[in-house]
Amino acid sequence: MEAMLQPVAEFFGPTWTAVWVLVKIIAIVAPLMIGVAYLTYAERKVIGFMQGRIGPDRVGPYGLLQPMADGLKLLLKEVIVPSSSSKSLFILGPILAIAPSLAAWAVIPFDDGLVLANINAGLLFILAITALEVYGVIIAGWASNSKYPFLGAMRAAAQMVSYEVSMGFALICVLLISASLNLSDIVLSQGQGRFAEMGLGFLSWNWLPLLPMFVVYLISGIAETNRAPFDVVEGEAEVVAGHMVEYSGMTFAMFFLAEYANMFLVSAMTSLLFLGGWLSPVGFLPDGFHWLALKTAAMLFVFLWARATFPRFRYDQIMRLGWKVFIPVTLVWVFVVAAWLMSPLSIWS
């Protein structure tokens, strides 16, 4: 690989590093965008089957070209900027919505050593970048200068700040037992232990000793991405579509892409932190990227499953779950894990 790239590197000279990083970024983002497009297809098919319908089946075989048709349609639609809106912020909103959900992928390891930026504080980076996601919604809601978007933005601000806390505590438990903020190290630390030596790797992953945190992280992740049953931000029965009311065409599509890219991100993070990432569940099968893809797909299915199963939470119920259930539970569990780690019963030594 190195030898093959040598002449290309000489051609670009000192700009080679930048070019090479750009190529890597495209290699991550392009498949992600295709994945996002087909996640919308999968969502409509899965929910269709769960509700006894067929789902999209008109465009292409089994409706497989439906996402392309949708994308093309959104591209060709006019972008309408309301005359009473704050124009620069109105355009900035969707950009700020999608940028963090793509930037977070910089530190996601796809395989042992296969990561764009293998930084020490990878987990912190993810937390910090995903904390920016709320700005897209808030700015869009405010810049639209209209009631429903504004209400949606206010709901988003309250909800995302609330669930970030319990998500953070769940992550503290993970980094307590893996003693590292580097995502690759967190995955590798899950491949050690008594069960991993017996060839039953899936029992040594974090989901088992941290089962309550696994559940809390997944549910908080659904709330952070504003997905059903926590989608009061865009609840169509109450605030029409929240912050997206005034957006059309590609600006709307960017919010849409951001939401689904965030679902991918939360699923991938859950797989990495609790389900062993690229590690194989059993000893006799090799590790590899396909395991991460499989686990991420399974987590994405949970997202769709939850949407088809649960009715939307009332707003006060969401706040109660976040502040009165998740935060006390996670806070206590941090102490439990810390005590467990220091006791002679510790399984992480």
Place this chain on the structure above:
Amino acid sequence: MEFKTFIFYFLAVIMVFAALRVITSRNPVQAALFLVLTFFNAAGIWLLLNAEFLAMTLVLVYVGAVMVLFLFVVMMLDINLDRIRQGFWSYLPVGALIGILLLLEMVMVLGGSYFGLDAMPVPPAASQGYSNTRELGRVLYTDYVYAFELASLVLLVAMVSAVTLTLRKRKGIRYMAPADQVAVRREDRVELVKMQSENEA
């Protein structure tokens, strides 16, 4: 020019511009958003100093939580700019005095002999596997553990007092205990009755 120097000036220029816009912007929401930009660039400069934990925490805490709540409040307020500008000239002397004092203090610290390159040499390059997070944690929980605990206590007191200030018991509100809601069974609410279908002759 070294690439790092270029990044520093890039971040610094945006940061100073955004900081200026915070105080000159006529719209409070825009001012708050420029403050977010300032924080973000400050985090970038800290990253250049290998202080990745501080940089990420700045983004996580100030940008991700504090400024979101700040924006939440600012967006709700109906701020009349003319009313705010009314007392500008009468407040100017006091404001200018405080500004000059701050400037003097900064000049004394930064320009003095205590902060020069001879007093504080460039730190040696970080060794391989150096983790700013680990070092901070080690110092925070050993050398400065009392200060750390004190700070957390102060924050706890502030939090409890904020809750007590805003907590109010309203009378006459209808409240449903979630435990009761969860405990409801189908039999409590719905009764299925078997009956003959009614046919019209």
